Amino acid sequence: MKKTTIFGIIILLFILIVSLVVKSNYLFSILIIIGLYAIIVQGLGILMGYAGQVSFGHAAFYGLGAYTAAILTTRYHWPTIAALLAAIILPGTIAALIGRQTLKLRELYLALATLGFGILVFIAFNEGREFTGGPSGISSIPFLNIGSFAFDSDRKFFVLVWAVLALLLLGINNLVHSRTGRALRAIRESEYAAENAGIDSASLKLQAFIFSALLAGLAGGLYAFYITFISPAAFSYHASIEFVLMAVVGGLGTFWGPLLGAAVIVALSEILREVVPLLIPGAGGEYQIIIYGIILILLMVYKPEGLSSLGAVFDRSPKRAEQNTNKQ
């Protein structure tokens, strides 16, 4: 328990210092986006890194959360906090409905099926004009408020998002070191063996899937209340792939991985936007794209376990020994 407390204090200190020191709304907005993505990637990290199931469709849950929040507040004038709650529950419910069948698929088949689900939901956003506003989206979404207190500035929203993130980080840290966390990892390592230890892998995988959908929905709802305008474009399969990238780049099955992955991918594109023109005068977005791609490749070639493994360099783990033996 000690360690969890320390982590908690660190993150709280970070939030406190940043919210007091930083004046730039730009920086806040970057941190907010990092926080939102980190929330999604936390869930995805549980699904991929612990339950060993890949999903290329999480932008759908993210979008469902955002649309739920947007539609309930703009059209039905729900209180924002109730709409946020619905934005969490609805994606979870949909995940529960589709999960059991879908999760029977393995690896690439699962990847394709979730990708397909993502595209379907994306089509629904575009076609459900009466509800979603079609490709033109929904505007004038109110700010999130609790009673008379509204999260109407970047600073307030930053504190909210990161506080939520911190709670999740700690919860997930508890989770992965618990009976359930062990069972999830057992499924990833060997599903047969896990089943024979009495672990209902289908049900547990489904729970992980629902959980990750809940988090994506939460992030989506917060996103809608932050940007206050949404359109389908933000929830295409490109976003789904981006989330998987964040999860893998950060490092699967690690504590800091999701946050790090989200931070690096978001910061990388911001930094490239500023740095590339300094290095190559007159360069447009083209170089940023190329460099981004190359950095991604280099990471995967030389740090396939993700960035959080950098810390493990000094740890002389004999685990590597097994790697040379043949993989079939």
Added chain:
Amino acid sequence: MKKSIKSWKFIPCLVLLLALSLIVGGCGTNSQTDAAGKEAYKIGAVIDISGNSSSLGVPERDTLKMMEEQLNAKGGINGHPVELEILDNKSTEQEAVTAVKGLIDKGVLAVIGCSSSGPSMAMIPTVQNAKIPMISLAAASSIVEPVSERQWVFKTPQSDIVMVNKIIGYLQSNNLQKVAFMSMNNSYGDGGKKTFAVAAKESNITIVAEEKFAADDKDMTPQLTRVKASGSQAVIVWAIPPSASILTKNFKDMGLTIPLIHSHGVGNQNFIDLAQGAADGVILPIGKLAVADQISADDPQKKVLDNYITDYTKKYNSAPNSFGGYAVDAFNLLVNAIEKAGADRTAIRDQLEKTQGYTGISGIFNMSAQDHNGLKPDSAVMVRIENGKWKLIK
């Protein structure tokens, strides 16, 4: 438990990363001053340079860079040099918001952008809150309407309704009452469809078929097959190349002979080149830029258009298109307003709203507290493509 100890080593990395973004993000608002000692005016632009809408954004960026150079060569605004910072939003809403916040932090007087509707819409709450004037380069009329919720937002392209009315006028004068409407499945096509549906109803034109296609569809024959069977007298298409070009080729290949009317979205040479001859006979409403050589010499826009074409062609070695034209108007409107208002955002906004009789590329702008676009139907003309060239329909 051992694992989490390892991850401790990561905190420094995290801190480092955030520190880096702090430095790079640059919170400083220290302005440069030129030799004369007058402080530079900062203007921001958020453009869709890469991503889906990059074909709009790139000519806009090029035009803006050119305009900035020209202006500073002339001595800037009242002796103040202009510093224009152009950021790429990768055609995404979230990046547009981040970018505009960055610009606001840097103390810009106003922002230009974005190239397409989605990112423009996404930026609106931010500029409204920060009270920064913004001039969008995107078509959708919802960007400036209702004006009561969009006091700080203006836009330069003609609204859909201007173009739709041109088309309706053409249909009525040619006695075409049953039409098919085909649109690209994005906000551009969607906007056109909505506007046209309303206008058609008012003028007793029936839409007998409504078809859609995706921006990256490779063959529109199935949709055209349905159109063919619907017995429509004309086809109206709301799309941009390449899908607009593919559709035009399919249309020709299938031997359809009814009039094919496109939107201003195909108003560039690329559309004609890609359709490889199939574009001949296509009719469309368009800004005057494309037919600058054909409009009469006494047209007030003539000189403005010719100047822009000469300058742009000289600098970039290719003819400008209407997207660049939107950027010209946005830049000039802003410069005019700053000239009168100085470095005061509220005053700039007020001046923008008071714009009267500014002759631009897209037309003559007359803004008001009710109209933040300011263009009238005469800002567009109908053209027919003949032998790969735009021909004004008089």
Added chain:
Amino acid sequence: MLRIKNLSVYYGYVHAIKDISLEVKEGELLVILGANGAGKSTLLGTAAGLIKPAAGEILFNNKAVTGQTSEQIVSKGISLIPEKREIFTTLTVLDNLLLGAFHRYRKNKEGLKNDIKEILGIFPALKGRERDLAGSLSGGLQQMLAIGRGLMSRPALLLLDEPSVGLAPLIVQEIMAILVNLKKTGVTIVLVEQNTKSALKVADSVLVMERGGITHRGSPLEITANSSIQEAYLGRARS
């Protein structure tokens, strides 16, 4: 025939083979015994080029093959039958055998048919199953196929890694008999085995490994006579 000098191999930070030197004489059947993790499989894998040594030298017919890849080594005449068999489960038995001759395929396309006949003569149990997928064979047949495929490369030196694992006693006896026959045709054999009893019956010479080093070498008789080995590897209550 095969000479190994001062060989060291690391797996990550694990020193799997520590400064080993040994020689295999032409025409002999050498059996390597040792506990799990003693480095037996690593030794074979290194000799076959699957694992890169950190130090030392491997000479085959007096030519250095150290650090060469397994693709190069197999064409020199060393063939490894790995513990996991590594047969091509989605290919037919026939294709498996044909591919065993990969490195000499271009030189002799027609002769291969005869070679396959010869192999099927050694393993009559495979006859009639040439068109079956190798993955559908039982464990014993898969092991025979793996050896047969190895022989298709016409090796001068055959390295076998625990061919008896998971096999019924009857089949183990069969395979041992085949090895003895092979030796008669002039193939040099190195056999790593846990099934000490069967292996000792066919061995010309025995080597005992422990924690990455060689502790004993001798004839089967000497080894069985050594009481410490007896206790450690052959079991007290048995034989």
Added chain:
Amino acid sequence: MGEQLLQLLFSGLTVGSIYSLMGLSIVSLFNITGILNLAQGEFVVIGALIAVSLCSIGMPMIVVFPVSILLAALLGGLIERLTINRARGASNLNMLIITIGISISLRGLALLIWGTDTYSLPAFTKGGPLFLGGAALNPQSIWIFALAVVNFAGMYLFFEHTYWGKAVKASVNNRTGARLQGINPHTISLLAFVTAGGLGAAAGVSIGPITMVTYDMGFMLGVKGFVAAAIGGLSNVSGAVIGGLFLGILEAFSSGLISSSLKDAISIIILILVLLFRPEGIIGAKRERKI
């Protein structure tokens, strides 16, 4: 009505052949290297864009075709050596992400060299559409279809009837086993990417006249190729061809007869149904999973 259906069929076959070509190259690379190449669409785009440049300097099509294939094949090989080959033993997911990285970089490269403009390529044969039974058929469609057939036949002959084909299959099935027989998986992986590059360019040059070429159209082509491949069973070469044609025809008929806005939804639903109930593909044999 008959004419209309025929028109839809032609449209479906045209688009279907494009999907087949994509599916075919994805499946063959998958079969050889075990890598699902998300950058295959970019190979197509780069190949087509190279052809655009070659055409613009006045080369005749008959030269442009092989030269762009050659250049794209070289690029494929180069990429393999620089990325895939250096990431030996990476997990499937990592490999997938490496190919995403390749795809992003290639897209940026294409944007840098060719810009955002859309280009078109000249058709292989001149002349307008053919009219069969009142329905129009673009002659280029026949070329695309022919290319798909030739590719398929080539793959089939290679894998089923050549010794090298067997060696490649062996290397896919068991890498260590293959190495022990003297088969070098690195060479095979290199050749596979060279082929993927070349096939991509061949596809790009032949579909260019119909689809036009934009720097960013590769991803969508890739996704359609995957759907085609998955409908065909993901590792089945003939399945990819049939899956592609099926997908094309399905799209044409659903947008021509049902609704153009639901076209993509219908094909995705079919994909998901196939994945759930016939993961071995629409033509694959059903097998009981063994443990």
Added chain:
Amino acid sequence: MILKLNEITKYFGGIAAVEDVEFEVKEGNIVALIGPNGAGKTTLFNIITGALSPNQGSIIYKGKDMIGNKPFQMASAGITRTFQNLQLFGGMTVLENIMAGAYLRGKKGFLQSFYTLPRKCSEEKRIRTEALFLLEEIGLAEMAELPAAALPFGKQRLLEIVRALASEPSLILFDEPAAGLNIVETETLTNYLKHLKKRTSMILIEHDMETIMEAADRIVVLDFGRVIAQGTPAEIQVNPEVIKAYLGEDEQIA
């Protein structure tokens, strides 16, 4: 009697992998399952643990027919197994392997794990203590914090056995536990299995005849999916059919 198989038959593509298999396991007994490779032994294991469902027949466990249950249901009823090709949770530590094996001995669910209440902490502590005790017993305690994949092969075998024990099953199925072990390790294993009889019943697939002769109470011999003989070790050893199909002349003397 803890387990009784009746007329178990399983077809793969028209071929019977297992046909009309019948035998029973008495409480606290070790039943050995032997036979040539491909005789259907592992298939039978898969059927008993619920990974495969038979085409016909019944599995009576503690008086109840278990047909149609999934492996995790079988496990919670008390049947667990080890694997011929080890299926350790390689990336987890030795201790975590055992604790995961003891999954059924805990109660905490997904959301409960999220924010821990003190009461739930005690469950975690109890499982950890029990796991350490099991490791102590078999001499793996000092390796508790190593990743399972880093253990030498022989220890991995042992670990898998202990992991199976951690859920306190009443029947364990061992699939070739001695494969790849040397004679000394095999002896240790044999003794350990005999020692386990106090806690659980066992079915054992094994090729090492000495282990079987020493440990098994009864032997069932399979060939081509059918039971060709069953009886005490002494009976089986001299059964001519078994010698012909499986043992060979050599082993008979041993």
